[in-house]
Amino acid sequence: GQNIDQPTEMTATEGAIVQINCTYQTSGFNGLFWYQQHAGEAPTFLSYNVLDGLEEKGRFSSFLSRSKGYSYLLLKELQMKDSASYLCAVSLMDSNYQLIWGAGTKLIIKP
Amino acid sequence: ETGVTQTPRHLVMGMTNKKSLKCEQHLGHNAMYWYKQSAKKPLELMFVYSLEERVENNSVPSRFSPECPNSSHLFLHLHTLQPEDSALYLCASSQGTGWETQYFGPGTRLLVL
Numbered sequence: 193g194q195n196i197d198q199p200t201e202m203t204a205t206e207g208a209i210v211q212i213n214c215t216y217q218t219s220g221f222n223g224l225f226w227y228q229q230h231a232g233e234a235p236t237f238l239s240y241n242v243l244d245g246l247e248e249k250g251r252f253s254s255f256l257s258r259s260k261g262y263s264y265l266l267l268k269e270l271q272m273k274d275s276a277s278y279l280c281a282v283s284l285m286d287s288n289y290q291l292i293w294g295a296g297t298k299l300i301i302k303p
Numbered sequence: 304e305t306g307v308t309q310t311p312r313h314l315v316m317g318m319t320n321k322k323s324l325k326c327e328q329h330l331g332h333n334a335m336y337w338y339k340q341s342a343k344k345p346l347e348l349m350f351v352y353s354l355e356e357r358v359e360n361n362s363v364p365s366r367f368s369p370e371c372p373n374s375s376h377l378f379l380h381l382h383t384l385q386p387e388d389s390a391l392y393l394c395a396s397s398q399g400t401g402w403e404t405q406y407f408g409p410g411t412r413l414l415v416l
Contacts, residue, residue: 293345
């Protein structure tokens with residue numbers, strides 16, 4: 193079957209660094225999305241990784257290892273506004289529109 | 304603001320009511336989606352439309368009925384819902400139905416009594 197695992201909740205301190213992991217077991221993996229969702233708001237796109245390695249976008253970076261079925265989202269210089277849920281989702285080779293979603297990681301930032 | 308709007312934002316309905324959720328995208332996209340989001344569960348894809356044609360129906364109960372009159376508008380008609388249908392209903396759009404980034408609306412928080 194298709195499965196994605198991510199921690200339910202994490203806590204970090206303002207100004208620090210946090211890494212949110214996502215592991216997947218899927219057939220026909222194509223790529224992996226990360227979305228951010230603030231409470232009561234729409235999920236918004238953060239990154240899409242297809243190739244192995246680290247991609248950096250400002251304070252946020254996303255890493256993918258296809259051989260290990262593993263990705264992480266790295267958030268640096270944490271700000272209070274980074275408190276949100278972070279969703280990872282896998283796109284599959286044999287489906288143009290069906291994404292396999294994780295349940296999301298709720299990140300709590302403390303002063 | 305993602306360019307996808309949804310109304311109403313909140314809805315309370317009884318099990319015998321009929322209501323409709325509306326989604327509109329201002330991005331010129333060709334594909335639109337309905338998702339159900341329940342607490343601590345992964346997003347569940349309900350329906351996908353590409354160029355106003357339904358291309359996916361993920362074994363959704365018939366009490367949910369989608370309608371896509373044009374590529375900018377998507378509706379979800381609700382009737383005789385159950386309390387377990389209470390959830391956040393998210394609409395999304397993408398340029399195509401390839402592995403495209405999906406842009407989400409803020410959702411309708413539905414409570415079925």
